[in-house]
Amino acid sequence: MAHYYPELAERVARQADELPELYGDFDFDTTPERFTTDPDVESALPSRLGDRSKYLNDPRLMELVHTSTFLADVPADRVAALSAQYPVSELVSLVRRVCRAGAENVPDAPPEIGELIAVMQEKPDWIDFDLIDDGAAYSRLYAALVSPFMTRGAFLATFTNSYAALPMTITGALSGTRAAHRVNETTAYFAVTALPGGLRRFGPGFEATVMVRLMHSMVRFNALQRTGHGNSRKRTWDTRIYGLPVPQIDQFPAGMIGPYQKADKAVRANRELPYDERAMVEFHRYRGFLLGLPEELLPGSAQEIVDLFNARAATLRHGYDDDCRKLVSSTMDAYLRPTESPFDRVADAVEKSYSKLAFAAAFCEGNLRKAADMGVDLSIADLARAAATAPWLTGRFAAVRIAGKLPVLQNLADQYITELVRRRLDDYGIPEYTTDSREYAH
Template sequence: MHAVVGGPIHWDLALRERMIDGLWERDAPMAHLVEWMFTSGGKASKALFEQALERGIESVPNAPDELRAFFARIDRRPEWVDMAKVRRGARAINAIGKVAIYIARDLFMMGGYLLAGFNEQLMMTGALHKGSGKRFAETASWASDTVAPDGLERFGAGFKSTIRVRMVHALVNRAIERNPQWDSDMWGLPINQTDMLATILGTALVGFTGRLLGVPVTRDECDAVIHYGRYLAWIIGVKDDFLFDSTHEGIRFLMHATSTHPRGGESARALARSLAVEPLTRHYGQFEWLRRRYEHSKHLSMSRFLVGKKGLAKLGLPAIPPWYPVLTIPGRFVWQAVHRAMPGGYGRLVERGRREQLRLIAIFHEGARSAGGIIQPDPSHPAHV
C-alpha cells in the first residue's frame, strides 16, 4: 500500500490545526465580488458577471473594477498547470466508467454524511426537502462537465460551471451567516476552505479508489487525476497552501480535513436515508418495481463495501452483504485489462465510460441532465439572486 500511495500517512497535529483554521476561512475573491453585486444591484451585476464568464471580460464595456479584478485572477492560469496532464486526468476518470459514479455516490456522498459539520448547512439549504438523489444528480452533472473534452479550458463547460458553483458557495455563506440559527463559533463558515478541499479531494482520489473496485488504474493515471483535481480546486477557490500535488498528499489532507468534523447525528441519518431510498423513486420503462429494488440493494451493497459496516450503522442504514462489488470486481478487472492491452482499447474505454456516466446521471433523477440546480438555485435557496 505504501508503494501505491507514495509512503506512509502520518498524523500531523500542525496540519490538523491548519485544517481547523480553514473552517473559518472563505473564498475571499468571490466573497468580495458577491458583496459588490449586492451593493451595485444584484441582478444587473450578475448579468455582467455572466457575460464576462461566457464571452470574456473584454466583452463588457466599461467593466467595473471589481469584476475586472476577479476575472484577471481566474483568466490567468497558474504556471504549474499542465493542461495536457489535466486532460489525461479527465480521460482517466471517463475510462473508469460507471465505477466513478458509484464511488462518488456510494462512498463520498454517503460517507460524507458521517461528517456532521457538512450536514447543518445542507439542511439549511433545503437538501433534505430537495432529496439527496436530486442533489447528487446535480453535483454529478457538474463533475461530468469538468471531465468533458476540454471541460476545464477557460471557456469549457466545466470551467464555467465551476465558477458558477463558486459563486453559489459565496452566496450561501452570505445568506446563512446572517441566519441566527447558524452558530459560526461552533460550525465555522457554512462553506469554508477545509470543507471545499475535502469535497474536491473526493474527485481527485477517484482514480486511486477505482482500484478497490477492480479498475487497474495506473500510477500515471492517478497522478494525472490528482493534477486535474488540483486545478479544479484552484478554479473553485481553494487557497494555494491547500492545493495538493500527489496522491500521498491528497490522502493526507483528506484524513486531516475530515478529522475536524464530529461523526453521525440525526441530520446524518436523515440525509443518508434520503439518498438510500432514492433508487426506489427512479423511472424505468420496463420492470420498474424489480429494477428499483435491485438498484436500491446494489447501492447499499456498494456503500457497505466502501463506507463499511460501522459507518452504515452510524448512518442508521442496514449493513447488507457487499454482494454487488464482490460479484463484479473480477469481471470488471478482466474487461478493463483486456481493453487497455488492445490497440485503441483505452480510447474505447474512455468513450464508453463517458456514455455510461451520462446515462446514469440522467437516470438518478428525471430531468437532472445539467448542473442547473446548483448553478441556478430556485427562489427558496439561500443563493438565489
C-alpha cells in the same frame, strides 16, 4: 503566529479588509468548537485510518488545517454578495452570460464576475498542465463506469458530521425531492469536467466550476447573514461553534476523494503512483484550483494527500445528530433516474444497493447495524443485487481499461466512454448550481 504557512495565514487575515461587509465583524482569532486537538475528544477520524496522535503531534499539519478552517473564497464571495442587489435568477443569468461570451461582451455585468473568471484563468506554475488531458481521460473512465454506482455513497460523506453538514441542513438542499436533484447535480459536475477539454476557458466544465464555486459562496454569504445567538428563526449560524461556513478545508475532501483513494492504496503498498494515477491527481488539483483551493490544500504526492485528508478528520470534532440522519436517509432514499420505466427502476435499485454498501464500508467499517443506526438499511436484496451485477460491471470496466491501453483500440475506447458520459449527463438533467435563501430551512 504562522510558522509553516505564513502566506496562507496572511490570506486569511486579509479577508476582513477585502470584503468587510461579510468578514469585517468575523472573529478570526477564536477557534470554533468544530476544531479540536484534544486527544480525549472523539474526532471524525476512523480508527482504521491509523493513530490520531500521529496527526495531532504534527505541528505543520495542525497549522495548515487550523488556518484553512478560516479560509473563504473572496473572489466568489464578492459575486455572491451581489445577491443583495440582484435577484438570484438575474445574477445567475449574468454569470452564465459572462462564462459563455466573456466579460468584455456583457457590459451590463458587474465587474466582480469578470474578476472571478480572470482569477480562474490564471495558470499556476505548481500544476503540470502536460498531464491534465490524460488525467481527465482517466477520470472520464470512472465517471462513465464507476461513479454512477458510487457517487451517492461518497456524496454522503459530508453528512456524517454535524459540524460539516450544517450548511446543507440550513439550506434544506437535501430534504425530500430536492435530494435527488442535488445528488444528480453533483454527479453531473464531476462528469462534465472530465469531458475532453471540459476545463478549458469556454468548456462546459469551466462554466460548471464557476457555478459550483458561486453556489458554495452563496451558502456562505447567506449563512453569515444569520450569525448570532438569539431566538430569531433566522439566526441559526453560531460562529463560535461552527466557525466559517463552508471553509476551504471542507472543499478539499470532495475535490480530492478520488486521488485520496488511490493515494491511500499506494501508501499502504509502499509504492509510487503510476503515470495514469499521477495524471488523475494533477487533473483533480487543477479542478480544485479552479474551485478556489490554494496550493497548500492541493498536495501532489500520495503521502501528502493521505496526511492532509486524515489530519482534517483528526481535528474535526465528532458529531452525528438527527439532522445528519435525515440528510443521509433522504439522500439514500432519493430516486435518481429520469423516468419510471422498468429499466430505470431496476437501475436505480442496483445503484442504491451499491451506494449502501459503499456507505457501510466507508463510514461504518462494514458494520451493518451501525449503518442502520445512521439511517442506511442494507437488506438481503441489496446484497443479492450487488452480487448479481458485480461480474458485469467489473468485467466491463476491466475490458474498457485494457482497450484504453492498446494503441489500436485506445481511441475507440475513449470515444465509447466519452459517449457514455454524455448519455449519463442526459440522465442527470441540466444542473442549475444555484441556492436561494428564500428556500432555506430555519
